Amino acid sequence: MKRLPRNPERDQEIRKERCDQILSAAVALFAKNGLSSTKISDIAHKAHMSHGLIYNYFQSKEEIYISIVEKNLCILTSLFEQAHRLPDASSYEKLTWLLDQVYCERWDDAVFYQVVADQILTSDSVSDQLKTSVRTSIGDNLKLLTRIFRVGQEKGELIQGDPRELAFYFMNMIQAVLLAETRGIYFTGTPLHRNLLQLFLPKA
Amino acid sequence: MKRLPRNPERDQEIRKERCDQILSAAVALFAKNGLSSTKISDIAHKAHMSHGLIYNYFQSKEEIYISIVEKNLCILTSLFEQAHRLPDASSYEKLTWLLDQVYCERWDDAVFYQVVADQILTSDSVSDQLKTSVRTSIGDNLKLLTRIFRVGQEKGELIQGDPRELAFYFMNMIQAVLLAETRGIYFTGTPLHRNLLQLFLPKA
Amino acid sequence: MKRLPRNPERDQEIRKERCDQILSAAVALFAKNGLSSTKISDIAHKAHMSHGLIYNYFQSKEEIYISIVEKNLCILTSLFEQAHRLPDASSYEKLTWLLDQVYCERWDDAVFYQVVADQILTSDSVSDQLKTSVRTSIGDNLKLLTRIFRVGQEKGELIQGDPRELAFYFMNMIQAVLLAETRGIYFTGTPLHRNLLQLFLPKA
Amino acid sequence: MKRLPRNPERDQEIRKERCDQILSAAVALFAKNGLSSTKISDIAHKAHMSHGLIYNYFQSKEEIYISIVEKNLCILTSLFEQAHRLPDASSYEKLTWLLDQVYCERWDDAVFYQVVADQILTSDSVSDQLKTSVRTSIGDNLKLLTRIFRVGQEKGELIQGDPRELAFYFMNMIQAVLLAETRGIYFTGTPLHRNLLQLFLPKA
């Protein structure tokens, strides 16, 4: 398949490439079917490799899962930080930017993030360590988003109320809207995600 | 357990009782762990019976799952209809009533409904028949809720915008808030679900 | 197969019976082929049951292995204690009795004990916990045998020298002789194990 | 590693060197963990090469194993012959020399020899050809040792009794003592192997 000469650097590249192939295949399948309904052989098939090869890159199915969850939580954290630091942007613009990022560019990952995160926090088959890590990460993300809301409220750009609650509503709205659009089931017209923001504008 | 005299009616009652035992146990486990991670023996254990007995009441694990999903969708439909018909109630009061119902009385079931419904609609391991049924049911529920929103907007009691979108937002908020409270992770103060309604009040 | 009525007591009996079937099958196979070359399906086949059933009685192949090792170490300890307490017996008679016990009655188990114990103490794939347990148990057994030797020496019935060393030689001889006879390869005449004792009689 | 000029002879040397590296690594691992628990990649790691390279020198894992077994049996045969031919040596001295050789110089190999030989003779996963070869070789070695014992008995230097049996006892004692010392578990004082000979001296 590969026509490039083998050497340590090339091997590293191949490793990276294969890991990404596996993660890409896995994220879509996990998002659709959940951890235990997703078979390693499905992932392998989707990633165009033998099931055995997956174990050259990951210890177990669970490890793939964890990798994805942690990666997604990091991405989200990063997005929230970037939104907060957007120069010369109103709160409205920051939130719009956020929605656009999640919606347009990180489709599957973002969808997966929340679905999975919810499952993780209650599932009996997940280690406490992972649960704690996820809970912490979600908490951190919520704080970042809360900060954006607080600033917006001070400027009178956003609706009044506990900013932490509003941030929480907003975070879940993102998920809901994305899920709906991904699954293409409820709406066929203009994307939902832009209208969503109207709810958070101030009352008069 | 019960020692009442046996007769055909009594037998029917026992059957009903056993079915409910099984469904109650199953709904909580499915909600936490999903379909494929939930073992028949777990359900049996939680329902205080042997796993063999479950097959006297249900054909398969899938059948239990489907029973629960359909039951929950019906309950939700019923709730929406009741809310719509509440006499002398403003839209605000109807929505409040809905939230209270879901929140206070049908805890696990309601939580289960959405988590599961989402999974069902995408999962490869679910029959198309069930998917269609679920999609239809969700659509019906959304229509009922849309109607409430439309009436509320006409009376100036709710925020402007496409009532179907608003209904959709609202439905997903219910789920998100319930999940958060069930899991007891994000907030420790007053229940979220009452504040949520502020978002849907009209702008000035 | 079974024609007795089912009830909790009968179920217990069945469980005990099945465990014994599994252990009997396993001990012979482990002794012949070692832990990792013995397949669960081999054990199941030899025990006349499906491989799945084995997991109703043991958590894993390793657990079967550990059960056998610990059982055998206990049996050996018990034999040594009995030999020590034999009334009105000379040391010679005690050791003869021991050899006869191991040789005539506990064939496979005894053979297995040492082969396995040796492997366990060096193998990388055995938990430290099991290693320590085995080492302790072997040490205890050696002490019991040493006591028999010490008493024999005091009465002038056995060869002089460090009784602990002699006990160690003796213990290993038992194994060697048993292995040879079990495998039927070296000698075809009278059983070796009785002549062995001559080595431990006093010099003149 | 080595930078000598390449030529056919040099290539042969390198081949030999690589083979020895592999065999040295393998003997220790096989001795500890047995054939099936020892992984090719473990051997490769211990021999400081890639696992693929091993297949340039050996056809299969089994071939490495067989090489080692046969090599060890040859070494032992050679030792027994040398001992028999030691000029001006008493039987006691010959046996002492043997013990010293095995003990001091061929540590791992000797330990491996017996443990493995025992396994080979019973294991289902070993070819009959190898079994026969091993059985013959062990028989030959036993004959050589028997001859030493017979001569010793004629000179009155060793204990009376069937010389073949005594040779067998002695051979197994060597193994037992070596195992004990290798594993460093039973004794911490002077090496066992010298005292062992006392058992074989004549009675008075």
Place this chain on the structure above:
DNA sequence: GATGAATGAGTTTTCATTCAT
């Protein structure tokens, strides 16, 4: 020769489902 990515047959293990009692 040397490397390690890739394969897939072979094992362990799980668990829904059946069935004798």
Place this chain on the structure above:
DNA sequence: TATGAATGAAAACTCATTCAT
């Protein structure tokens, strides 16, 4: 009805071996 022993299909995971580079 009720039980849990028993089965076996299916999935996770291992690792000897091959082969392109």
